[in-house]
Amino acid sequence: MGQQEKVATSLAGTVGEEISASLTSVDAELARRYPGDPGTRQPVHTVYVPADAFTATTLRAWGDQALAALDEHAPDASALAEVLGIPQELAEPVHDRVRAKLEREPVEDLRIDFEDGYGPRPDAEEDEAAARAARLVAEAYADGTAAPYMGIRMKCMEAAVRDRGIRTTDIFLTGLVRAGGLPEGLVLTLPKVTYPEQVTAFVRLLEAFEETHGLPSGRLGFEIQIETSQSILAADGTAAVARMIDAARGRATGLHYGTFDYSACVGVSPAYQASDHPAADHAKAVMQVAAAGTGVRVCDGSTNVLPVGPTQQVHDAWRLHHGLTRRALARAYYQGWDMHPGHLPTRYAAVYSFYREGLGQAASRLAAYVAKAGGDVMDEPATAKALSGYLLRGVDCGALDTAEVEALTGLTRADLDGFASPRRGGLTVTAP
Numbered sequence: 001m002g003q004q005e006k007v008a009t010s011l012a013g014t015v016g017e018e019i020s021a022s023l024t025s026v027d028a029e030l031a032r033r034y035p036g037d038p039g040t041r042q043p044v045h046t047v048y049v050p051a052d053a054f055t056a057t058t059l060r061a062w063g064d065q066a067l068a069a070l071d072e073h074a075p076d077a078s079a080l081a082e083v084l085g086i087p088q089e090l091a092e093p094v095h096d097r098v099r100a101k102l103e104r105e106p107v108e109d110l111r112i113d114f115e116d117g118y119g120p121r122p123d124a125e126e127d128e129a130a131a132r133a134a135r136l137v138a139e140a141y142a143d144g145t146a147a148p149y150m151g152i153r154m155k156c157m158e159a160a161v162r163d164r165g166i167r168t169t170d171i172f173l174t175g176l177v178r179a180g181g182l183p184e185g186l187v188l189t190l191p192k193v194t195y196p197e198q199v200t201a202f203v204r205l206l207e208a209f210e211e212t213h214g215l216p217s218g219r220l221g222f223e224i225q226i227e228t229s230q231s232i233l234a235a236d237g238t239a240a241v242a243r244m245i246d247a248a249r250g251r252a253t254g255l256h257y258g259t260f261d262y263s264a265c266v267g268v269s270p271a272y273q274a275s276d277h278p279a280a281d282h283a284k285a286v287m288q289v290a291a292a293g294t295g296v297r298v299c300d301g302s303t304n305v306l307p308v309g310p311t312q313q314v315h316d317a318w319r320l321h322h323g324l325t326r327r328a329l330a331r332a333y334y335q336g337w338d339m340h341p342g343h344l345p346t347r348y349a350a351v352y353s354f355y356r357e358g359l360g361q362a363a364s365r366l367a368a369y370v371a372k373a374g375g376d377v378m379d380e381p382a383t384a385k386a387l388s389g390y391l392l393r394g395v396d397c398g399a400l401d402t403a404e405v406e407a408l409t410g411l412t413r414a415d416l417d418g419f420a421s422p423r424r425g426g427l428t429v430t431a432p
C-alpha cells in the first residue's frame with residue numbers, strides 16, 4: 001500500500017450550491033429540449049400510397065409484387081448479390097431474410113396520401129376518402145394485417161388548402177376514435193412546412209382534438225416534412241427547422257426530407273434532382289444537427305427511378321436505389337421513402353447487408369466495452385450507446401436475430417435497451 005494522499009479544498013461549500021442554483025433553469029431547459037432518442041422502433045422506410053388507391057389489400061399487394069419482381073429479375077441469392085454487389089458470404093442470409101420480410105411484413109410504415117399523390121378533389125370526394133381511410137386503418141389494426149406504423153399525410157397549412165387539410169385530419173382521426181380508438185402505430189405527416197407558425201397551428205389543431213375527445217395531452221404527434229428552402233434557412237438567417245421542432249412542443253416525431261419539392265425550390269433541374277445532390281446533403285445535414293438529441297428522427301427522401309421494364313432496366317434502378325439507401329445509412333439516415341413495390345427488395349437488401357456486415361465488429365466492441373477488456377479500439381459511453389442502437393435497429397427490422405446478438409455480446413435485449421436509451425421500451429417488433 002502506498003502513502004495515502006491528503007485531500008484539501010479551498011472553496012466554501014456554498015460556492016457549489018450557488019453555481020448549481022444559477023444553472024437550475026439551464027438544467028431544466030436541457031432536459032426539455034434534448035430528452036434523447038425516444039427508444040421506440042424506427043421504421044426503415046415510409047411508403048406513400050394515394051388515398052384513392054389505398055385498399056384493404058394494399059400492404060399484401062406490395063409484398064406480392066416485390067416477391068414477383070425478385071422471382072423474375074433475381075431468382076436466387078447469387079443473382080441478387082451479383083446485381084447489387086453484396087459480398088458472397090452475405091448473399092444467402094440477406095436473400096433469405098429479404099424474402100421472409102416480404103412475406104411477413106412487406107411494409108413497415110404506410111402513409112395514406114391526401115397531398116401531392118392525391119391532389120385537389122371535390123370536398124365530398126375527399127371527405128369520403130378520409131372516412132374510408134380511417135375505417136380501413138382501424139380494421140387493419142383489429143385483424144392484425146396493419147403495418148407497424150400507419151397514418152395519413154394531409155394537405156399543408158398554406159392558405160389555399162389549409163381548411164381542406166384541417167377537415168381531412170379531423171375526419172380521419174374522428175373515424176379512428178369512433179372505430180375503437182387511436183392505434184399505437186398512428187403517424188401523421190404535415191407537408192410543405194415553411195414557417196414555425198404553421199407547426200404551431202397544427203399543434204393547436206391536435207390539442208383541440210385531444211380536448212374534444214378527452215385524450216391525454218400530447219397523445220398525437222406528427223412528422224414535419226422539409227420541402228422548402230425557407231424551412232432550412234429562414235429570412236433572418238436562422239435555421240428555421242430548429243424553430244419548427246421547438247414550435248411542435250414535444251409533438252414532433254420526425255423530419256422527412258422531400259427530395260423533389262426541395263430540389264425544385266432551390267432551382268435544381270429535374271435531371272439532377274436526387275437525394276445525393278449537394279443541395280440535398282446540405283438540407284439533411286442541417287436537419288440532422290437541429291434534431292440531434294431532441295428525440296426527433298431524420299428521414300431521407302426517395303428516388304423517382306422506378307424498377308420497371310426489362311430486366312436490365314430493373315437492375316439499373318435497383319443498383320441506384322440500393323446505392324442511395326446504403327449511402328443514407330452510412331450518414332445515419334435510417335429511414336427513407338419508397339415509392340414503388342419494386343423498391344422493397346433493394347430497400348431490405350441494403351438495410352440487411354448494412355447490419356449483417358457490421359454485426360461481428362459491433363458486437364465484439366460492445367462486449368469488450370462492457371467487460372472493460374480493452375482491445376484495438378478505445379470506446380466511450382457514447383459509442384456504446386451507438387453500438388447498442390445499431391444492433392437494436394438491426395433486430396427490429398429483421399436483419400438480425402435477438403438470439404445471435406445475445407450470443408455475440410452476452411447482453412439481453414433489456415441490457416441493449418438500457419445502453420441505447422433511457423427512454424427505450426416503446427413499440428418494438430421482435431423478428432424471428
